[in-house]
Amino acid sequence: MAHFTKATSVKDWLNQRLAIEKVEKVMASEYWIPKNINFLWAMGMVLAITFALLLVSGIFLLMYYQPDVKDAFYSVNFTIMRDVDYGWLWRHVHGVAASVVFLIIYIHMFTGIYYGSYKKGREMIWVSGMLLFVTFSAEAFSGYMLPWGQMSYWAGMVITNIFSLGGLHLDGLVEWIRGDYVPAQAFLTRFFMLHVLLLPLAIMGLIGLHFAALRIPHVNNQDGEEVDFDAEAKKYLAGDKAGSKVIRFANDFMSKDLMVVGFFLIFFFYLVFFQYGFALDPVNFDPADGLKTPAHIYPEWYFLWSYEILRPFSVNIGLLAFGFAQVIFVLLPWLDRSPNAVPASRRGAFSVWFWLLLIDMIVLTAMGKLPPEGMFSTIGLVAAVAFILLWVALPFITMNEKKV
Amino acid sequence: MGKAFGAVAGVGAVASLVAMKKTWDPLPSVKAAGFTTLDMTIYPEGELITEKWRGKPIFVLKKTAAMIAKQTESQKARDIVVGDSHFMIAIGLCTHLGCIPAYIPADESFLCACHGGMFNWAGEVTKVPPPRAFDIPPFKIEGTSLVLGEVGPEFQAMKDSGITL
Amino acid sequence: MKNKEPLILVVVVAFTLLTYWLVEPYAHSVMHKHVESEHFAYADLKPVAKTGNVASGKELVTGAAACTGCHSIEKEGMPAAMDAVSAAASYGVNPPDLSNAGAIYDAKFLANLIVNPAHALKVEHKFDAAKGQSHPMTAFFGAGGDAEQEVADMVSYLQSIAVKPEEVTPKMAYENACGRCHAVSYEKWTQVGEKPAFKFEKESLAFDIQVLEYQEHLTKYMGKLPPDLSMYIRSRGEHFISTFIENPQAHLEGTAMPRVGVTAEAAEKVIEYLEDAGDTKRHERESLGKSVLIYSVIFAIFALLWKKQVWKDLH
Numbered sequence: 069m070a071h072f073t074k075a076t077s078v079k080d081w082l083n084q085r086l087a088i089e090k091v092e093k094v095m096a097s098e099y100w101i102p103k104n105i106n107f108l109w110a111m112g113m114v115l116a117i118t119f120a121l122l123l124v125s126g127i128f129l130l131m132y133y134q135p136d137v138k139d140a141f142y143s144v145n146f147t148i149m150r151d152v153d154y155g156w157l158w159r160h161v162h163g164v165a166a167s168v169v170f171l172i173i174y175i176h177m178f179t180g181i182y183y184g185s186y187k188k189g190r191e192m193i194w195v196s197g198m199l200l201f202v203t204f205s206a207e208a209f210s211g212y213m214l215p216w217g218q219m220s221y222w223a224g225m226v227i228t229n230i231f232s233l234g235g236l237h238l239d240g241l242v243e244w245i246r247g248d249y250v251p252a253q254a255f256l257t258r259f260f261m262l263h264v265l266l267l268p269l270a271i272m273g274l275i276g277l278h279f280a281a282l283r284i285p286h287v288n289n290q291d292g293e294e295v296d297f298d299a300e301a302k303k304y305l306a307g308d309k310a311g312s313k314v315i316r317f318a319n320d321f322m323s324k325d326l327m328v329v330g331f332f333l334i335f336f337f338y339l340v341f342f343q344y345g346f347a348l349d350p351v352n353f354d355p356a357d358g359l360k361t362p363a364h365i366y367p368e369w370y371f372l373w374s375y376e377i378l379r380p381f382s383v384n385i386g387l388l389a390f391g392f393a394q395v396i397f398v399l400l401p402w403l404d405r406s407p408n409a410v411p412a413s414r415r416g417a418f419s420v421w422f423w424l425l426l427i428d429m430i431v432l433t434a435m436g437k438l439p440p441e442g443m444f445s446t447i448g449l450v451a452a453v454a455f456i457l458l459w460v461a462l463p464f465i466t467m468n469e470k471k472v
Numbered sequence: 473m474g475k476a477f478g479a480v481a482g483v484g485a486v487a488s489l490v491a492m493k494k495t496w497d498p499l500p501s502v503k504a505a506g507f508t509t510l511d512m513t514i515y516p517e518g519e520l521i522t523e524k525w526r527g528k529p530i531f532v533l534k535k536t537a538a539m540i541a542k543q544t545e546s547q548k549a550r551d552i553v554v555g556d557s558h559f560m561i562a563i564g565l566c567t568h569l570g571c572i573p574a575y576i577p578a579d580e581s582f583l584c585a586c587h588g589g590m591f592n593w594a595g596e597v598t599k600v601p602p603p604r605a606f607d608i609p610p611f612k613i614e615g616t617s618l619v620l621g622e623v624g625p626e627f628q629a630m631k632d633s634g635i636t637l
Numbered sequence: 638m639k640n641k642e643p644l645i646l647v648v649v650v651a652f653t654l655l656t657y658w659l660v661e662p663y664a665h666s667v668m669h670k671h672v673e674s675e676h677f678a679y680a681d682l683k684p685v686a687k688t689g690n691v692a693s694g695k696e697l698v699t700g701a702a703a704c705t706g707c708h709s710i711e712k713e714g715m716p717a718a719m720d721a722v723s724a725a726a727s728y729g730v731n732p733p734d735l736s737n738a739g740a741i742y743d744a745k746f747l748a749n750l751i752v753n754p755a756h757a758l759k760v761e762h763k764f765d766a767a768k769g770q771s772h773p774m775t776a777f778f779g780a781g782g783d784a785e786q787e788v789a790d791m792v793s794y795l796q797s798i799a800v801k802p803e804e805v806t807p808k809m810a811y812e813n814a815c816g817r818c819h820a821v822s823y824e825k826w827t828q829v830g831e832k833p834a835f836k837f838e839k840e841s842l843a844f845d846i847q848v849l850e851y852q853e854h855l856t857k858y859m860g861k862l863p864p865d866l867s868m869y870i871r872s873r874g875e876h877f878i879s880t881f882i883e884n885p886q887a888h889l890e891g892t893a894m895p896r897v898g899v900t901a902e903a904a905e906k907v908i909e910y911l912e913d914a915g916d917t918k919r920h921e922r923e924s925l926g927k928s929v930l931i932y933s934v935i936f937a938i939f940a941l942l943w944k945k946q947v948w949k950d951l952h
Contacts, residue, residue, distance in 0.1 A: 103951065106641060106642045106645055107642055107645070107646070108645060108649075145823075145867075145868055145871075145915075146823055146867075149917075149918070150823065150917050150918070156918045156921075156922065157922075157925070160922075171653065175649060243498055244493075244496055244497060244498070245496075246498075247496060247497070247498050247499070247502065248498050248502045249498070249502070249506050249526045249527075249621075250526060250527050252502075252527075254498065254499065254502065258496070290641070309950045309951050310950065310951060310952055315951055319947050320947055320948070320951060323940075323943050323944040323946075323947040323948065324944050324948070326940045326943070326944070327937070327940040327941050327943075327944040329940070330933070330936050330937030330938075330939075330940035330941065331937050333933045333936060333937070334930065334933040334934060334937055337926070337929045337930055337933050338930060340926070340929075341922055341923070341925070341926025341929065341930070342923075342926055345661070346657065346660075346661050348871075350871060350872050350873065350874065351872065352872075353868040353869075353871035353872035353915070354868070354872045355868075358527050358528070359527075359528070359529070359565060359571075359572065360571060363668070364668050369656070369660045369661075372660065426652065430652065430655060430656050430659070433656055433659065433660060434656075434659035434660060434663070434664065437659075437660045437664040438664050438667055438668070439667065439668060571861065572861070574860060583860075588762070588890065588891030
């Protein structure tokens with residue numbers, strides 16, 4: 069048993085039992101971050117804040133929401149939106165944050181791809197990040213079911229239908245997922261459970277893993293420089309703060325993070341109060357009706373690119389393409405054969421690949437929303453094929469890259 | 473022994489997965505409501521009766537002798553014969569936006585109130601916007617009864633030939 | 638080293654805005670038909686050429702076998718001949734009370750409605766005279782004199798008894814023009830009137846049964862039950878509702894919904910009523926939004942100042 073002495077202060081008492089000084093050093097004051105980073109490195113903190121907003125607003129929505137097909141729509145649109153004081157605020161914050169969180173995730177992802185932050189010991193950061201993307205997607209989808217509006221119902225119908233896996237006709241699997249032949253009570257209650265319990269638990273666990281995966285390889289930097297963290301930390305601690313290439317996580321890095329969060333919140337609250345239509349789809353303000361299909365069924369904007377990879381092909385090929393799109397991002401650290409962990413701008417062909425991928429995904433996103441007719445379906449098909457070809461080409465492009 | 477203990481624990485975990493899987497299954501009440509058996513001897517000729525199957529309205533129209541006589545090849549392909557009676561059986565939703573069309577006996581046709589789409593007594597589109605004829609629910613003929621929700625050879629043939637989705 | 642952050646910010650913002658524009662304004666302009674407002678001019682209808690006489694209008698409106706045979710004028714002490722449910726059984730829908738019709742509906746529309754209901758209401762596809770289908774409202778063929786003058790007289794009379802146009806309340810406009818077909822459950826409005834708070838469940842159920850009976854007749858008349866409009870302000874938006882009221886056929890060709898002929902002002906009142914039902918917190922949202930944005934700016938300024946202080950030694 070460890071030896072305990074009479075505590076001289078509350079801090080000392082805690083320190084003897086929890087080693088808080090050591091934890092503080094490892095996680096904050098001597099968690100060394102490279103100095104040459106830009107505001108894109110603050111997206112992790114922006115995501116943490118957005119997740120906190122989702123969690124807090126979600127708790128208050130949960131206090132009045134009724135997961136019952138007869139009452140769900142009413143509890144959201146009457147009870148929460150009209151009766152509960154500031155209920156409308158929680159709903160707008162929750163709905164807008166759910167959409168904005170994906171914008172930030174995409175920026176965070178493309179930042180990682182651009183600067184090669186998935187290489188040289190940082191593979192687990194990338195993989196845990198992609199797992200977070202998948203769980204966030206499931207969380208977003210299950211949450212979208214809860215208001216039980218027309219889009220909830222029909223998105224639930226269309227997306228769960230994907231699990232019949234086309235030519236395999238696994239209708240039994242679809243019925244198992246739904247607990248019914250059509251989305252109904254069993255479906256709503258189980259997605260409610262997923263949304264408020266199982267998936268948030270998984271997300272929180274994965275966030276822990278994501279942070280842990282970052283601690284040992286350290287944060288990447290915008291110049292692809294290999295920083296000797298121990299030597300630079302010594303320099304910093306010796307007093308040469310300006311000359312050192314590293315800074316403390318707290319307060320040095322955090323002050324910059326929070327500055328970016330400050331500007332982000334202006335943008336976020338502008339959306340919450342004045343520009344929320346993109347996140348709270350008007351069609352979902354019509355109550356769910358299994359006897360009436362909406363004129364256009366489309367997923368939320370952040371799912372559109374993968375939806376469009378499914379759509380332009382025949383059923384079975386579409387599903388294969390869709391499955392490919394879901395897993396291929398995870399494999400990025402192994403598909404990129406180049407030894408260089410430097411910004412894309414210095415990697416020649418990879419730079420072209422990066423911008424093409426980004427533009428292709430924006431084209432897919434746009435076509436995924438537009439009705440699949442005429443020119444739009446042709447463009448969608450070309451973009452979907454291009455997406456697959458880009459990923460197939462990646463190992464060959466990066467294999468011959470020169471070491472910089 | 474550690475491995476053996478692990479194996480025993482594994483068996484327990486897998487066994488509990490069975491319970492978890494079963495708990496997600498559709499309830500018996502839901503399953504029972506998924507198959508609707510219709511006694512096809514009770515329908516009067518030329519009159520539309522609406523049944524319900526899995527939350528959807530099902531149109532049942534027993535064809536009159538005159539209708540049977542004037543059937544074209546494409547209409548015959550949609551014809552459902554139980555015993556010696558001929559039926560038009562379809563999911564009663566307009567294939568445009570899913571409204572429920574009304575049957576007008578005088579015209580022997582269906583009119584959708586939403587956007588004016590029309591279907592004839594055989595379920596084919598006679599006036600756009602509906603993109604295709606009424607969908608036919610999966611069915612299986614059992615003697616003089618029809619089970620909705622089960623796929624019989626007659627339905628499979630219709631599906632394979634693209635008459636219905 | 639050159640600071641790349643402004644350039645990076647421009648790139649991030651540009652791609653974000655491009656994506657937003659593609660999936661929101663652009664995609665919606667492709668998916669939804671845009672209908673321009675005609676400012677409730679009802680240009681297709683014949684103008685009222687004559688000046689009406691209120692006194693003779695009163696005789697025509699309230700005379701035997703005239704308007705009041707079916708329509709009540711509560712204001713003038715003329716009750717309805719039948720309750721709402723029986724009226725719906727006879728006509729498909731309860732005929733509106735005419736007390737404030739002169740203020741809610743456009744004068745030109747009223748004049749045309751009296752002469753040819755199906756034409757003014759734009760439901761000739763449903764009530765085709767050639768096929769022997771006639772609208773439940775009987776057309777007025779003249780009372781023996783100059784028919785055009787008589788119609789002008791009737792409209793003048795209706796205008797004379799109505800409240801002033803600016804006194805029309807949102808509730809008044811909605812209930813008369815829309816509320817006999819469309820319920821607004823969030824405001825407790827049913828097609829037969831506002832549901833009172835009953836002391837006994839039995840009374841409450843009896844009221845519900847009346848509503849259901851009315852809805853049955855209405856469904857038969859319209860082809861389907863007209864939707865509850867509680868959340869329409871959020872699901873359809875102001876522009877859609879306004880242009881839809883003005884001319885339903887422009888949005889949904891062949892729809893059974895008639896053009897109701899409200900004035901531009903009354904249409905605004907209807908919108909206001911729907912905002913009060915489905916977007917009650919809009920004023921709170923706007924005022925709180927301003928405060929929160931001001932606070933956010935202050936928050937960002939302090940965050941910026943703190944960062945500058947912390948980083949002073951780091952450069």
